[in-house]
Amino acid sequence: MRPARLLLVGSVLADVRMAVPSLPERGGDRLATRTDVQTGGGFNVLVAAVRNGLPAxxxxxxxxxxxxxxxxxxxxxAGIPVLLDPDPDTDTGFSLTLIEPDGERTFVTSPGAESMLTGARLAGVSARPDDAVYVSGYELCYPDSGPAIAGWLDGLPEEALLVFDPGPVADEIPADLLAAVLARTGLLTLNRRETALLAGAGDPAGAVRALAARLPARARIVLRRGSRASVAAEADRPDRLVRVPVPAVVALDTTGAGDAHTGVLVAALGAGYDWPEALRRAGVGAAISVTRYGSATAPTAADIDAFEVAAGN
Ligand SMILES: Nc1ncnc2c1ncn2[C@@H]1O[C@H](COP(=O)(O)OP(=O)(O)O)[C@@H](O)[C@H]1O
Ligand SMILES: [Mg+2]
Incomplete structure (x- = not known):
């Protein structure tokens, strides 16, 4: 399937970001070396898609x-239309984002208006058969949004590609909602910590087998593993793992790396690249994003092409 649009059903919120020498100990404090506020959450995925030629x-x-x-x-x-009216009573929420010197990011999220999706509000949104619909685990944890989104997904056109990223709150998603969303997912993508939360801390082969059993036969799985090669598989052939090398870069800020990976991957499929090539572009795009300080730092398709030429690919 070649997606013609990325429709993100979920949260865009603010990242209140601080670079810190290390995380504070319990009861302690840290002086940030750098502070800013940026738009993050689902915005990172949307921007990655748009920069790679896919409308969102x-x-x-x-x-x-x-x-x-x-x-x-x-x-x-960024040229990204907002399909729902603003909430007149509540502000958008924010994620307190702490970035350590190796680029790892840790969040505390304060949900706001973005967490209050209801079935009635979503009823006015119709997905197209050639949409890639992106949902994250955050939404499934919220008392209004979770059931609303799961219900809305029931009416998704059969051809639409559901892209699901359980995210850092993977272990807090209500079991029934998680099962229902996995059963409709076409592309499951998750990082190492999230893989361990959902499938145990074993090797990628075991994780793929455990996850594949919860997905439709034609679904694809992408295990993102930071600086290590990503692992991809198809749910009906969980023993055939594809390893996708990640270029070696100096990581400055990994905030939004997984989001960049997903946005580039879906856009590359939309641009007509085959699955292995789309995975490779996603790995390169995400690696470039970690060299940039900020949340929505995915490169453009041209940046990825230039990086590949420079790397001799
Ligand atoms: N240190 C790194 N060096 C190079 N690429 C990285 C690094 N960290 C992340 N990436 C790229 O970003 C992708 C997603 O990062 P990862 O940490 O696995 O997800 P998340 O951002 O969800 O935690 C990786 O698969 C890889 O392509
Ligand atoms: Mg990470």
Missing amino acids: ALAGRHGVGPFGARVRQDLDA
């Missing part, structure tokens, strides 16, 4: 307030 739209809420205004401004500037 947000079926998610934003609020009225400083964070909501910022998010709206950045979405508008």
Whole structure:
């Protein structure tokens, strides 16, 4: 399937970001060496797709307030339409993001208007058969959004590709919602920590087998593993693993690396690249993103081409 649009059903929120020498100990404090506020969450995936030639739209809420205004401004500037009206009573939420010197990021998320999707609000959003629909685990954890999204997915056109990233809260997703969403997923993508939360801390082969059993036969699985080669598989052939090397780079900030990977991957499929080539471009795009300080730092398709030429590929 060649997606013609990425429709993100979920959260765009603010990242309140601080670079720290290390995480504070319990009861302690840290002086940040660098601080800023950027638009993040689902925005990272949307921007990665748009920069790689795939139109994108947000079926998610934003609020009225400083964070909501910022998010709206950045979405508008990126040319990403917002399909739902703003919430007049609540501001958009934020993620407190702590970035350590090796680039690892740790979050504490304060949900706001973006977490309050209801079935009634989603009823006005219709996915097209050639949409890739992106859902993250955050949404499934929220008491309104979780059941609303699961219900809405029941009416998804059969041809639409459901892309699911369980995210850092993978172990907090209600079991029934997780099972229902996995059973409809066409592309499951998750990082090492999330793989361990959902499938145990064993080797990738075991994780793929455990995850494949919960997915439709034609689904694909992508295990992102930071600086190590990613592992991909098809659910009906879980013993055939494809390893996708990751270029060696100096990681400055891994915030949004997985999101960059997913956005580039879906856009590359939309651009007509085959599965192995789309995976390779996603790995390169995400590696470039970690060399850039910020949340929505995915490169353009041209940046990825230039990197590949420079690397002699
Ligand atoms: N240190 C790194 N060096 C090179 N590429 C990286 C590094 N960390 C992440 N990446 C790239 O970003 C992708 C996603 O990062 P990962 O940490 O696995 O996901 P997440 O951002 O969800 O934690 C990796 O598969 C890889 O392509
Ligand atoms: Mg990571």
